[in-house]
Amino acid sequence: xxxxxxxxYRPTTFDGVIGQEHITTSLKNQIKNNAISHAYLFCxxxxxxxxxxxxxxxxxxxxxxxxxxxxxxxxxxCQALNDPSNLDILEIDAASNNRVDEIRELREKVxxxxxxxxxxxxxxxxxxxxxxxxFNALLxxxxxxxxxxVFILATTEVQKLPATILSRCLRFDFKLVGIGxxxxxxxxxxxxxxxxYEDSAVSLxxxxxxxxxxxTLSVADMCVAYTNKNITYDxxxxxxxxxxxxxxxxxxxxxxxxxxxxxxxxxNIIIEKxxxxxxxxxxxxxxxxxxxxxxxxxxxxxxxxxxxxFVETLKIQANNVSIDIILKALKTFSALDNEFRLTTNPRIVxxxxxxxxxxxxxxxxxxxxxxxxxxxxKPQTINVGAVSQPEVIIxxxxxxxxxKTLFGKxxxxxxxxxxxxxxxxxxxxxxxxxNNNVLTLHSSNEQEFKTLTKPDNxxxxxxxxxxxxNGVKVSVEFKEEKKQPSIEEMLKEKFGNDLKID
Ligand SMILES: [Zn+2]
Numbered sequence: 001x002x003x004x005x006x007x008x009y010r011p012t013t014f015d016g017v018i019g020q021e022h023i024t025t026s027l028k029n030q031i032k033n034n035a036i037s038h039a040y041l042f043c044x045x046x047x048x049x050x051x052x053x054x055x056x057x058x059x060x061x062x063x064x065x066x067x068x069x070x071x072x073x074x075x076x077x078c079q080a081l082n083d084p085s086n087l088d089i090l091e092i093d094a095a096s097n098n099r100v101d102e103i104r105e106l107r108e109k110v111x112x113x114x115x116x117x118x119x120x121x122x123x124x125x126x127x128x129x130x131x132x133x134x135f136n137a138l139l140x141x142x143x144x145x146x147x148x149x150v151f152i153l154a155t156t157e158v159q160k161l162p163a164t165i166l167s168r169c170l171r172f173d174f175k176l177v178g179i180g181x182x183x184x185x186x187x188x189x190x191x192x193x194x195x196x197y198e199d200s201a202v203s204l205x206x207x208x209x210x211x212x213x214x215x216t217l218s219v220a221d222m223c224v225a226y227t228n229k230n231i232t233y234d235x236x237x238x239x240x241x242x243x244x245x246x247x248x249x250x251x252x253x254x255x256x257x258x259x260x261x262x263x264x265x266x267x268n269i270i271i272e273k274x275x276x277x278x279x280x281x282x283x284x285x286x287x288x289x290x291x292x293x294x295x296x297x298x299x300x301x302x303x304x305x306x307x308x309x310f311v312e313t314l315k316i317q318a319n320n321v322s323i324d325i326i327l328k329a330l331k332t333f334s335a336l337d338n339e340f341r342l343t344t345n346p347r348i349v350x351x352x353x354x355x356x357x358x359x360x361x362x363x364x365x366x367x368x369x370x371x372x373x374x375x376x377x378k379p380q381t382i383n384v385g386a387v388s389q390p391e392v393i394i395x396x397x398x399x400x401x402x403x404k405t406l407f408g409k410x411x412x413x414x415x416x417x418x419x420x421x422x423x424x425x426x427x428x429x430x431x432x433x434x435n436n437n438v439l440t441l442h443s444s445n446e447q448e449f450k451t452l453t454k455p456d457n458x459x460x461x462x463x464x465x466x467x468x469x470n471g472v473k474v475s476v477e478f479k480e481e482k483k484q485p486s487i488e489e490m491l492k493e494k495f496g497n498d499l500k501i502d
Contacts, residue, residue, distance in 0.1 A: 005224070006217040009189050013070035014056055017049050018185050018213050019177035024053065026172075028069025031060055036119070037170045038145040041127075043158040044174025047212025050154040051091075053174075054123045058089045061150065062117025080116040088114040091123045100133040107141050110149050119150050127153040128160035135162055142168045176211025179203070185213065186220060190231070195224060197231040203305035204236045207286075233307060241279060243270060245306070248287045249313045255329060255354060256321050258362040263354055277346040278337065281353075285333035291326045294318040322368065324416070325361055332357045367415050371408035403434035409468045410439075410461070419460060425452055431479070437472050439465065442479040449478040 011017045014024040023042075030036055040057075042050040059071035059081050071078050080086055092106070106122065114120040124130075130138065142151065142165070153169060155161065183206045190197050205223060209216025219240060223231050226239035237244055243251075247270065254263035270280060294300045294311075295318040301311055318326070332353055339353075340346045407430075414423050431442040443449040451457065453476050461474040 002225075004217070005189055005193075005221050006214050009185075009217070011049070011052050011056065012073065013067075014053070014060070015068065015070065017053055017056070019181040020049050020053065020174055023172045023174065027053070027057055027060075031057075031066055031069050036061055036150060038149065039142050039151040039169040040153065041158070041161075041166065041169035041171040042152060042154040042174060043171065044156070045176060045212060046156055047209075047214030047216075048174040048177060049213060050174055051123065051125060054121075054152040054154060055089070055091075057152065058119075058121035058123065058150070061119050061121070062088065062114075064117075077117040086116065088116050088119070089121045089123070091125065093125045094129040094134075095126045098130045098134055100131060100137050103130070103134040103137040103141075107137060110141055110146060113146075113148050118148065120148055121150045121152065123152045123154065125154050126156065127165075128155045128157045135165060139164055139168070177213055177216075178211075179206045182206035182209055182211075182213065182216050186216065189217075189220070195229045195231060198233050200233040200305055200307050201231045201236045204233060205231075208236075208240060208242070241276060243275060243280060243283045245287070245310050246313070248283055249310075249317065251284065252287050252291070252329070253317065255358055256317070256325065256361065258358045258365075260355060260358050263358060264351065267351065267354065271347060277350050278340045281333050281336040281340070281350055285330060285336075288326055288330040288333065290314060291318050291321070292323065292330060295321075295323050295326060325364060328360060328364070329357060364415060367412050371405075371412055403432050403439060406434065406439055406465070406469060406472065407432045407441075410465055410474075413464045413468055414460075417460075417464065419464075422452075422457060422460065434472075439472055439474050441474065441476045443476055444479055446478065449476065452476045 014028050017024050040054075042054060044050055056070060059078060060066055060069065062077050062081060063071040064075040064077050065072050071081075073079075073082070081089055092102075110120070110122075112120075124138075139162075141149075145151070151169075153161075153165070158166075158171075183202050186202050186205060187197070189195075190202070201223070205219050206216055208219045219236075220231075223236050223239045227235040234244075236242075247266075251263070251266050251270070253259075254266060267280070271277065290304055290306075291314060293303055294314045297303060304311070304314075306314070336349060336353055339349050343349050411423060411426065414426075425443075425448050426441065433440050433442070441452070443452055452461075458474070458476070461476075465472050465474045
């Protein structure tokens with residue numbers, strides 16, 4: 001019979017617990033110093049080891065000869081407690097025993113001393129599921145616990161616990177397990193079980209586990225079942241139904257280019273092949289996360305651990321796109337998980353989000369280009385010339401803010417903030433001048449001027465400018481465009497109003 005890896009490799013000592021040294025060390029010390037509390041609270045995401053540690057702790061405080069703080073597994077008490085039907089370590093799932101009657105019953109039983117060791121241990125899993133009255137009943141027991149009783153409350157949602165419970169427990173926060181620790185653990189297990197593996201496959205499994213030992217090992221279980229004891233990178237992708245990175249790379253390429261037509265086509269092909277929509281969104285989010293890593297970290301492949309050929313593709317793509325755009329895409333696809341829960345048609349949600357993103361990227365790129373063009377124009381055409389130059393007060397003489405750069409950056413920041421209307425108002429035709437650290441925008445359209453000078457809009461403009469260049473203010477002035485005077489006016493100017501023109 002195949003025993004799931006998670007069960008087969010469940011730790012039996014503190015030293016076997018992965019990635020929670022900050023907790024196991026203090027618990028071992030409490031046992032060594034014989035300073036056991038009556039109530040513990042274990043908080044943290046699922047699969048991080050709360051129940052495993054609770055069980056190890058329960059056995060270890062009872063063991064007759066603990067080895068390095070953990071139960072020896074050999075003494076009479078250890079052997080008695082290893083029997084799952086023992087009456088001294090009781091596991092209660094609060095999700096299914098959440099009523100006050102059940103907690104009252106527990107309070108009755110608490111009185112009886114342990115059968116085997118020194119302590120009777122109650123492990124209450126998912127304790128946040130208890131009803132209010134059940135909490136109150138539990139609280140009474142926690143207030144005056146019999147000497148021989150230890151409570152270990154475990155929860156994934158500590159914010160749902162009443163303060164009265166929190167204040168009576170010694171709290172330990174379990175953290176997500178790091179990729180490195182998970183990889184080490186997987187390799188140990190694979191070696192121990194005579195399973196062959198590629199390093200890149202192990203990294204991928206560890207990443208798919210998202211910090212949970214249990215989830216990591218269930219992915220590993222799927223892969224073992226799928227591959228017959230030889231785990232390759234591709235096999236992992238197939239086993240979990242994740243999309244091949246090359247396909248993702250092409251998909252991401254379409255998004256970055258704003259190529260809506262090919263994007264929709266390829267999405268269609270992937271979906272037709274039966275890939276799960278939310279998995280596609282997840283894979284895309286991970287892909288853009290990888291791009292962000294490549295873009296920002298020098299040692300990116302120590303972090304990503306991908307096959308070489310694939311890293312090249314990532315590098316090329318990352319070089320051709322700004323980090324702002326990568327983050328925008330990452331944000332879009334990671335936010336979809338919530339939306340999928342609220343819709344009956346996830347496909348449309350994914351498509352609409354992708355299309356909006358394409359559009360945003362196109363606009364953003366054109367803005368970036370505009371700013372770049374403005375910045376490049378700077379040295380040749382300083383048209384404010386001698387009048388304003390000497391008056392410019394410069395905070396930092398090595399970086400001189402000039403009006404074109406400032407105006408361009410203002411547009412980009414407004415775009416980032418999605419201030420579409422302000423961008424439209426500031427459009428191509430706005431003139432601007434920097435004087436005494438005030439960037440004055442000249443509007444020649446009365447309606448536009450009125451809108452721009454509304455207090456709310458002025459505040460946005462000034463706040464945004466302040467983020468770009470501290471100390472620079474924005475003001476808006478109405479300036480009628482100088483019309484070319486008519487010939488009649490020119491003549492009148494010259495000869496006076498007496499002139500008669502037929
Ligand atoms: Zn023992």
